[in-house]
Amino acid sequence: xSRDVSDSELRPALHRVADMIADDLQDVGQYPVMPRVxxxxxxxxxxxxxxxxxxxxxxxxDDYARIIEPNITHWNHPGxxxxxxxxxxxxxxxxxxxxxALNVNAMLWRTSPAATELEERVCDxxxxxxxxxxxxxxxxxxxxxxxTMLALAAARHVxxxxxxxxxxxxxxxxxxxxxxxxxxxxxxxxxxxxxxLGLGLRQVRRIESDEQFRMRFESLxxxxxxxRRAGRRPMAVVATAGTTSTTSVDPIDRIAELxxxxxxxxxxxxxxxxxxxxxxxxxxxxCGWERADSIVxxxxxxxxxxxxxxxxxxxxxxxxxxxxxxxxxYLKTDEEDVTNLMDLGVQLGRRFRSLKLWMVIxxxxxxGLRDRIREHCRMAQDLASLIDEESxxxxxxxVPFSVVCxxxxxxxxxxxxxxxxxALLNEINAQxxxxxxxxxxxxxxxxRTAIGNLKTTDxxxxxxxxxxxxxxxxxxxxxxx
Amino acid sequence: xSRDVSDSELRPALHRVADMIADDLQDVGQYPVMPRVxxxxxxxxxxxxxxxxxxxxxxxxDDYARIIEPNITHWNHPGxxxxxxxxxxxxxxxxxxxxxALNVNAMLWRTSPAATELEERVCDxxxxxxxxxxxxxxxxxxxxxxxTMLALAAARHVxxxxxxxxxxxxxxxxxxxxxxxxxxxxxxxxxxxxxxLGLGLRQVRRIESDEQFRMRFESLxxxxxxxRRAGRRPMAVVATAGTTSTTSVDPIDRIAELxxxxxxxxxxxxxxxxxxxxxxxxxxxxCGWERADSIVxxxxxxxxxxxxxxxxxxxxxxxxxxxxxxxxxYLKTDEEDVTNLMDLGVQLGRRFRSLKLWMVIxxxxxxGLRDRIREHCRMAQDLASLIDEESxxxxxxxVPFSVVCxxxxxxxxxxxxxxxxxALLNEINAQxxxxxxxxxxxxxxxxRTAIGNLKTTDxxxxxxxxxxxxxxxxxxxxxxx
Numbered sequence: 023x024s025r026d027v028s029d030s031e032l033r034p035a036l037h038r039v040a041d042m043i044a045d046d047l048q049d050v051g052q053y054p055v056m057p058r059v060x061x062x063x064x065x066x067x068x069x070x071x072x073x074x075x076x077x078x079x080x081x082x083x084d085d086y087a088r089i090i091e092p093n094i095t096h097w098n099h100p101g102x103x104x105x106x107x108x109x110x111x112x113x114x115x116x117x118x119x120x121x122x123a124l125n126v127n128a129m130l131w132r133t134s135p136a137a138t139e140l141e142e143r144v145c146d147x148x149x150x151x152x153x154x155x156x157x158x159x160x161x162x163x164x165x166x167x168x169x170t171m172l173a174l175a176a177a178r179h180v181x182x183x184x185x186x187x188x189x190x191x192x193x194x195x196x197x198x199x200x201x202x203x204x205x206x207x208x209x210x211x212x213x214x215x216x217x218x219l220g221l222g223l224r225q226v227r228r229i230e231s232d233e234q235f236r237m238r239f240e241s242l243x244x245x246x247x248x249x250r251r252a253g254r255r256p257m258a259v260v261a262t263a264g265t266t267s268t269t270s271v272d273p274i275d276r277i278a279e280l281x282x283x284x285x286x287x288x289x290x291x292x293x294x295x296x297x298x299x300x301x302x303x304x305x306x307x308x309c310g311w312e313r314a315d316s317i318v319x320x321x322x323x324x325x326x327x328x329x330x331x332x333x334x335x336x337x338x339x340x341x342x343x344x345x346x347x348x349x350x351x352y353l354k355t356d357e358e359d360v361t362n363l364m365d366l367g368v369q370l371g372r373r374f375r376s377l378k379l380w381m382v383i384x385x386x387x388x389x390g391l392r393d394r395i396r397e398h399c400r401m402a403q404d405l406a407s408l409i410d411e412e413s414x415x416x417x418x419x420x421v422p423f424s425v426v427c428x429x430x431x432x433x434x435x436x437x438x439x440x441x442x443x444x445a446l447l448n449e450i451n452a453q454x455x456x457x458x459x460x461x462x463x464x465x466x467x468x469x470r471t472a473i474g475n476l477k478t479t480d481x482x483x484x485x486x487x488x489x490x491x492x493x494x495x496x497x498x499x500x501x502x503x
Numbered sequence: 504x505s506r507d508v509s510d511s512e513l514r515p516a517l518h519r520v521a522d523m524i525a526d527d528l529q530d531v532g533q534y535p536v537m538p539r540v541x542x543x544x545x546x547x548x549x550x551x552x553x554x555x556x557x558x559x560x561x562x563x564x565d566d567y568a569r570i571i572e573p574n575i576t577h578w579n580h581p582g583x584x585x586x587x588x589x590x591x592x593x594x595x596x597x598x599x600x601x602x603x604a605l606n607v608n609a610m611l612w613r614t615s616p617a618a619t620e621l622e623e624r625v626c627d628x629x630x631x632x633x634x635x636x637x638x639x640x641x642x643x644x645x646x647x648x649x650x651t652m653l654a655l656a657a658a659r660h661v662x663x664x665x666x667x668x669x670x671x672x673x674x675x676x677x678x679x680x681x682x683x684x685x686x687x688x689x690x691x692x693x694x695x696x697x698x699x700l701g702l703g704l705r706q707v708r709r710i711e712s713d714e715q716f717r718m719r720f721e722s723l724x725x726x727x728x729x730x731r732r733a734g735r736r737p738m739a740v741v742a743t744a745g746t747t748s749t750t751s752v753d754p755i756d757r758i759a760e761l762x763x764x765x766x767x768x769x770x771x772x773x774x775x776x777x778x779x780x781x782x783x784x785x786x787x788x789x790c791g792w793e794r795a796d797s798i799v800x801x802x803x804x805x806x807x808x809x810x811x812x813x814x815x816x817x818x819x820x821x822x823x824x825x826x827x828x829x830x831x832x833y834l835k836t837d838e839e840d841v842t843n844l845m846d847l848g849v850q851l852g853r854r855f856r857s858l859k860l861w862m863v864i865x866x867x868x869x870x871g872l873r874d875r876i877r878e879h880c881r882m883a884q885d886l887a888s889l890i891d892e893e894s895x896x897x898x899x900x901x902v903p904f905s906v907v908c909x910x911x912x913x914x915x916x917x918x919x920x921x922x923x924x925x926a927l928l929n930e931i932n933a934q935x936x937x938x939x940x941x942x943x944x945x946x947x948x949x950x951r952t953a954i955g956n957l958k959t960t961d962x963x964x965x966x967x968x969x970x971x972x973x974x975x976x977x978x979x980x981x982x983x984x
Binding site for chain 2 (some may be wrong): 024025026027029031032033035036037039040042043046047048054056057061062063064065068070071072073074075076077078079082084086089090091093095098099100104105108109110111112113115116118119120121123124125126127131132133134135136138139140143146150151156164165166167168171175178185186187188189190191192193194195197198199200210212213214215216217218219220221222223224226240254266267291322326328329330332340344345346348350351352353354356357359360366368369370372373380381383384385386387388389390392393394415421426429448459460461463470476477479
């Protein structure tokens with residue numbers, strides 16, 4: 023007899039969860055995006071020790087509805103406009119539920135033929151959708167942080183004469199510092215990769231960006247030259263298509279040319295904006311990425327796929343494989359000429375992530391996905407126009423995709439303005455219907471509105487702007503009092 | 504209007520998936536564990552390009568049932584006895600489905616208070632269940648490969664005078680090789696961590712194991728001394744509680760003493776066998792792990808939680824935080840004294856993995872989980888007894904938990920015996936009802952039977968043994984012909 027929960031208890035619970043999910047997707051917009059909860063409040067509702075005896079699924083689901091669901095930040099809310107706004111879409115949720123039930127570990131082809139071959143096929147679909155050459159091979163990781171770390175590990179691995187995999191970097195007076203170049207707008211994952219790989223934060227050159235927050239190409243060239251003169255070894259450039267703060271795009275084409283000339287690895291971080299490349303009219307922004315050595319693109323960001331799903335596209339996947347493949351006796355198999363996903367990174371275990379991505383692409387279709395991306399970009403333009411109409415607000419960066427950075431022009435000094443914008447953000451987020459985040463641009467506090475949820479409509483954007491406007495008016499009035 | 508799939512299409516699809524999951528959990532035992540499919544066969548059933556227009560969820564689910572489900576290796580099958588046998592249990596599946604719908608990214612406390620606080624609470628429940636001191640703090644990663652890499656990164660970070668985070672390891676004639684010690688039975692994740700962190704495979708000392716496949720303590724002591732004499736710096740020991748091939752347990756107590764004396768970091772890999780420590784009568788095997796600096800334990804292995812869920816327990820979590828914390832402007836928040844999970848590793852994005860673990864622990868209760876672990880251990884003992892009764896089979900390693908390693912004593916030479924055992928494995932797995940894996944012990948091919956699925960019953964084990972016995976008889980008869 024199975025020692026799992028019985029079918030007579032589980033099946034109704036699965037149907038209850040089906041309705042909870044459908045209800046939540048319908049109703050989520052009615053909750054505050056960010057729960058009104060203080061640190062420690064959720065913990066105080068949870069027993070300090072685990073239960074000794076098992077409890078009914080219904081009771082657990084009741085507690086879920088009472089303790090957990092009201093106290094999460096609702097990333098799947100149409101008013102979630104912070105960080106990068108994402109969507110756990112219906113088709114993706116179906117895929118994740120099935121994947122949990124199958125519970126396959128696709129570490130080897132043998133341990134799940136369909137999971138391995140679907141992953142390869144769906145990554146190739148993505149490659150075609152992005153307009154990248156056939157030579158690129160994709161596989162799925164959990165996060166862009168890992169994808170970028172793997173890419174830079176491959177870049178380190180192919181450094182001639184180093185044999186880092188075998189010999190490491192420590193205790194070797196013969197080898198120079200290995201330098202990675204990226205912009206001052208690049209994602210922190212680049213720094214984390216350098217820390218983890220033993221390159222060191224000091225060997226990450228944060229090249230200054232221009233007035234549109236794109237890496238200054240001339241500064242990059244100078245930095246590479248300076249490092250060569252100093253006896254260091256320039257290793258890789260991480261160019262960003264869609265930076266985290268403003269979604270600016272580095273001059274990839276020129277950077278690719280430099281990398282080719284100087285023998286540097288080019289990694290393109292298109293984790294968020296890669297989705298836009300499925301629209302032919304937006305693809306010009308990515309010009310040059312087809313010459314990259316590696317590209318990371320996260321369908322869990324702006325392609326409506328539940329978190330986590332990060333695709334690493336490699337020009338020569340064998341370079342990744344030779345950096346990481348290592349087959350212990352207990353994992354040797356007979357199959358030849360098959361992909362064993364464990365060969366492509368640190369993680370041995372591989373979740374069946376392609377299932378949800380397959381369902382998302384099929385349910386919406388390429389044209390349907392393009393429509394949705396275009397809608398989000400249009401909504402961002404509309405919001406930018408709304409902001410531009412106000413004399414006391416300013417859009418502070420170009421809007422190439424679906425993120426709008428703006429600032430309230432309040433306060434007499436830059437410091438005061440920062441302070442007022444921080445207060446404004448707190449006031450906005452305290453209302454409930456929307457959630458925005460902030461960043462610093464040129465050292466100044468800036469608010470961000472990211473559009474990426476499928477349930478976000480024009481009405482939500484108009485409402486969001488009204489909330490911002492009213493909050494600013496209230497704060498201004500308080501100031502006068 | 505939402506651009507996601509409409510409720511009128513999604514809700515019935517969610518209910519259909521609820522039944523598909525319940526049916527699959529009931530019927531999975533009727534399929535062959537390993538699908539009868541050749542490399543490329545699944546790919547040939549998938550269109551070479553993505554669909555231009557969206558398709559109905561029902562059609563996609565039909566294709567799932569036709570192409571995907573029959574062609575996975577059924578890890579959730581009662582006859583899956585390979586590698587480490589796992590369970591995607593009912594309660595865990597509910598948790599994963601809900602988690603996909605919430606789609607939270609718990610990178611910051613603010614980005615999901617309940618996900619952050621539930622993760623902390625549930626990891627503390629586990630700590631109590633494992634009998635570990637209060638000082639340990641846990642958090643959840645995807646895999647043990649990542650958990651072990653993070654632990655060794657922390658070990659590297661606390662090396663006095665190195666400042667690896669800032670300065671890296673390359674181009675520094677002042678620093679010595681950093682050495683990691685583990686046994687010749689340890690998991691390959693230790694090697695992958697050394698490769699990734701820039702320590703190099705050559706700085707991993709694979710200490711020989713004894714006749715019971717436990718690290719030889721004396722050899723460890725000698726290796727540490729030899730490295731010190733040679734001017735290298737011993738950094739960390741990775742001791743295993745439950746090795747991958749035989750589930751042997753290293754002499755953790757003595758190793759902990761050595762690490763204390765020599766200032767070495769002790770990381771305990773209890774990814775699989777940690778579950779056994781919830782049973783007080785089995786906890787003696789783990790003696791000494793309470794002195795470890797870090798411990799990895801995977802509830803997704805033998806605690807009935809769907810993949811992925813790997814818990815890293817840190818004696819001093821601030822050492823991990825200081826190795827990895829890095830807060831860019833776009834992620835700065837006001838909250839003080841809260842846990843921001845992104846500080847604890849490479850990955851910025853954090854899936855809501857504690858939800859499924861919470862549901863599993865509550866649904867079964869601590870006593871219920873203990874019962875199930877004990878049952879699996881008893882079944883392994885029973886299988887070992889069955890094997891011991893046969894004159895032409897041999898159990899080749901102790902059975903402390905739920906894995907039985909055995910060998911068919913066929914063939915006149917060691918090479919012939921290896922060959923026969925490989926043929927036997929293929930013959931067994933070709934039958935369908937069971938799936939075993941193999942390893943090498945002392946260089947000799949060995950078959951492994953791992954018991955860890957909740958649906959596996961005494962009958963399945965008896966049937967499995969009959970399949971092994973008959974397959975051996977057939978091969979022996981063929982040989983005589």
